Amino acid sequence: MGLRSGITERQRRFGEELRRLREAADLSGPEIGELLGMKGPAVSHTEAGRLTLNVERLHVWLDTCQVTDPDYRAGLIAMCQSNSKGWWSDFRPHVHSTALDLAELEASATGLDSYQTLLIPGLLQTKAYSETILEYAEKKVEFRRKRQHVLNVENAPPFRAVIHEAALHMMYGGPTVMRDQLNHLVEVARLPHVTIQILPFDCTAYSSTDAPFVLAHGRHHRLDTVLLEHPHNSSFLGDPEGVASFRRKFDQLRSLALPPLDSAAASPSPTSRDSCGLLQHIRYKVQGR
Structure with missing residues (x-):
């Protein structure tokens, strides 16, 4: 062969x-x-x-x-x-190989953890938000939308996201796009396997300069994989010590972030000290633009 x-x-x-x-x-x-x-x-x-x-x-x-x-x-x-073939194979001419590898990784993951600093995680983006981020590249937007199906399949993997508050203030696409994106975060938080937390600006116990990353859990912890995101050279990490450091990092982020979005809560006050209250406060500011 x-x-x-x-x-x-x-x-x-x-x-x-x-x-x-x-x-x-x-x-x-x-x-x-x-x-x-x-x-x-x-x-x-x-x-x-x-x-x-x-x-x-x-x-x-x-x-x-x-x-x-x-x-x-x-x-x-x-x-x-595995033969590496899936829905992502059709996009091979249109997206970077790292994106194809991520889609395959997500399809087999038993859990997904995401930390983002300036962007909403790809699996949580609206179409209009993705279009802005991806400069209206049709196939790339379609690919990202296809990736999001992993959250809606039967026995979908648990998805936990920690999003820095900075990402909620970035006006990608303008106020209307961001308002709809913030509303979408509230809606997707209704899914029982999705947990979204906001790391606020006033968190003084953690440096926000870390690169965004995705931690994909395998069938065994020794098969967990980290994707370190970078605009030009995202890379995968699989060595046990390196992956373990990112597990600890994500646990630390979750402990420092505000309590998760709870869309079932009755009309949270914009001053509530939780992710829902902070997001509501930012939505009010966006609506006033």
Whole structure:
């Protein structure tokens, strides 16, 4: 079988996990290759995501490395068997590969955590807001709208968002677009698996200079992945220590942010010290523009 010319994040991460397991078992590439009947540089290509590994060989690899956790094994088997094809495949000519990888990651995630500083999270954006952010690129807007379906499917993953107050004040698209966007946040907060919190300007215990990020939870915590967002070079992070630091970071953000939006609460006062009260206050300001 030939080597892949393009490697998805799932394929890269799968190979990375295999390499970590091999090294933890103190095995060289040739040693595990001999056990699997793989010749030459095949092990290196597999660990780099350039070469497919069949499930039978995966079981041998996991058994050799003494992987007994059933959830971790199941997660790796699912990664091995996936062909990376989904609704996002149709958008390959129109969006960056990182966006395609994110869509695939979201589709398989058991939970999603998002921290944003100057933008509303993509999964929570209205069409008009997305159009402004994406400069009316039709296919990119359609792609973002398709991504949002992950919140509405049966057994949708829990989605938790911490949004810096600055993002609510940015007048992307003008007052009408932002008013509708703020209203949409209240509506989507009605979903039982969606939790939205606002990190206020007056929070003095946390630096707001951190890059926005998405933490996608896998079937096992060892398969969690972080996407560090940047306008030009967003990147994925999968090493255990790095991911653990972002888990702690998100927990800290949640503890410092205001209590979650509760759209079921009866007409919160604009002065209420919670996310709903702060959002209501900002909506009043936007309506007065």
